[in-house]
Amino acid sequence: MSNNANSADVIIVGAGVVGCATAYYLARQGTHVLVLDEESVGSKASFHATGLLTPWQESDNPAVRELF
Secondary structure, eight states: OOOOTTOOSEEEEOOSHHHHHHHHHHHHTTOOEEEEOSSSTTOSHHHHTTTOOOHHHHOOOHHHHHTO
16 A cells, blocks of 8 residues: 555546546545546546446346346
8 A cells, every 4th residue: 555645656647537436435445546638537438328337238148147
């Protein structure tokens, strides 16, 4: 774990729903996390998909469909 204000233990590229959730849970465990995104938080795919994650609808793989 880093104590330097100019470093991070983990760098996450993408401030969408998955990137932010990952950063949140890592930070709760004491990990120093840096989240990078070229736009504002949630302004790309997460905004356009309204945070909807639907792999069962987008996958032709029967194994994925069985999960849901």
